[in-house]
Amino acid sequence: MPNLIDIARQAGVAPITVSRVINNSGYVSQPTRERVEAVVKELGYVPNTIARGLRSKRTHTLALIVTDITNPYFTSMARGVEDVAEANDYTVIYSNTDESETKEKKYANMLAQRRVDGVLLVPSCGNANTIKFFEANHINVVVLDRRISGVETDIVYSDSKNGAYRLTKLLIGLGHKRIAIIAGSQGVSTSEDRVLGYQQALSEAGLDDTELVYYGAFNEQSGYQLANQAMTQNPKLTAIFGGNNFVAVGAIKALHNLGLDVPGDVSVVSFDDLPEFMFMKPFLTVARQHAYEMGQMAAELLLKRISGELPQGHRELILPIEIIVRESVGPSKAG
Amino acid sequence: MPNLIDIARQAGVAPITVSRVINNSGYVSQPTRERVEAVVKELGYVPNTIARGLRSKRTHTLALIVTDITNPYFTSMARGVEDVAEANDYTVIYSNTDESETKEKKYANMLAQRRVDGVLLVPSCGNANTIKFFEANHINVVVLDRRISGVETDIVYSDSKNGAYRLTKLLIGLGHKRIAIIAGSQGVSTSEDRVLGYQQALSEAGLDDTELVYYGAFNEQSGYQLANQAMTQNPKLTAIFGGNNFVAVGAIKALHNLGLDVPGDVSVVSFDDLPEFMFMKPFLTVARQHAYEMGQMAAELLLKRISGELPQGHRELILPIEIIVRESVGPSKAG
DNA sequence: TAAAAATATGGTAGCGTTACCAGAACATCG
């Protein structure tokens, strides 16, 4: 892999001149520029961002820390980030904290080591340690999705309280009087804001005494468990407010499991949409590929390749396919 | 931000000794190690990966190039990659090509500039240019999901042909005789393999003459259009084989639009599962946050912050919530 | 026509780290 100096030598100019050409900075005459560009092409020169970053103290890299990229909500957010970054010649590093403060800390440290130019953070917890850490290292942070106490930062989030208020009002307007909310974990602003909005709506309708708040976590399992608990403790419930999409899904599963119809017996509302394509009546019969394992295996293979512990030849791993039969297939009517 | 030399000076040792301590390499006596570690902690030293990478020629960075991280299939794959990478102290950069060769080329170049240690590539097209480019720059590549012709590489993929064969057989076993396959684009191995498996099953059942192959793209729109086309051209169709999850979703929507029931009138099978939580009978009523725009705005804000074109104070952007009413809410039975 | 400004090019050093080599202190062994 040739470097800038090779190009300079070949083109008969000083290294700095090559630098000017590839960066489009400073003054370079047309003939010189063309000569340099020709050599760049001829030798297949690829500028070294590492060296550039070391000298210029700019890595042109952003980091996005979310709790779980698997949630379509965050996937969508990630695309938004990436499209902007790409358009500005920035690269994005994604990190998943799985709502764990330990993981968040670990990633924060790693990102600081990489000297990322900035971090987009969906905090995994209520405290400001991570943000303070970045600030101490002069790394810009924009907080996303959730408010945080104890620091002032750039922040972008939705008006959860108002949304929850309106969702709850909608239920009340339909005649529901016993409404439970299954929120995420306590201490997370989105969770608490949604509860606040819910409470405000109930209060305005004079339903303060029927308040039913369940704190848990923003995942399906929590939605399932707490919906079960809610229905057991309050058989007269007619509506459930899921704290986010996964919670609602879990709740609905619990309701179905209890033999209850949605919305026949219990209405359900939720925060965070699921992509449109996810809403389909039939359960598809599919051939399932093991995507996760495929990723794992490929990464392991690659790492071994990098470390040189693999022999010359090439590996070809073929994974089995799993067929899952669901309701989308039945006997042919055409016989 | 202190550097290694600051630590060395403060601890009264040579820089290389500090390096040994933080990398756990070579010989360092216990007392020296402790002294250095104390100073590291005291000054809040964060090693500089950039400098390390320049000198050691290892960036500890992998790249994953997929066509669209928005597809749950790739999201899942990405988690697989990341979990392995993280466990090995590697960082992952994700890139979306949107099935565009141009974008793939652009990303490839960018990743080479960053001197990533290796690339996991889901090829956007059939040719081997990108792979050859990486190889020319001595960057390890593992191809994922799709085969490619013209080069030898490490590769991990599923047995699409066999999967398609079995899916098709399953339909045939249920009495279906007129089965259409809506594949992805021609020239992509997964697309063609699935057609091959489909054809083999038909052939073995003596149904060669009823072969109905539609090539398109691996997205919902294509599934929708081609399902329409297929039903129009062959009203007697009793089953559709979707080339991937999105195609199947599009097809089902087309069928519903034509007033056809799944599986009552037409059975549908598909490659690539959708996450379990996506299959739910009721359509949720939700409060929708604008995740994409939130990501965009946050990234723009961050970039401005980095470039210093923003005044001192902090920005707080609050996005509106959109309420989407669907069938999961109805009047309360409890009245 | 002289002075100022714009254009074009280069030299030197340094970003923060580790590779490579060297040497000293100490332990082990025949």
Add this chain to the structure above:
DNA sequence: CGATGTTCTGGTAACGCTACCATATTTTTA
């Protein structure tokens, strides 16, 4: 006891690039 190995520490240079400063040439301006 000298030889050999192990443990510990350091000096020097280099990775590939750009910041900073300097200089030379050409063009513009008063």
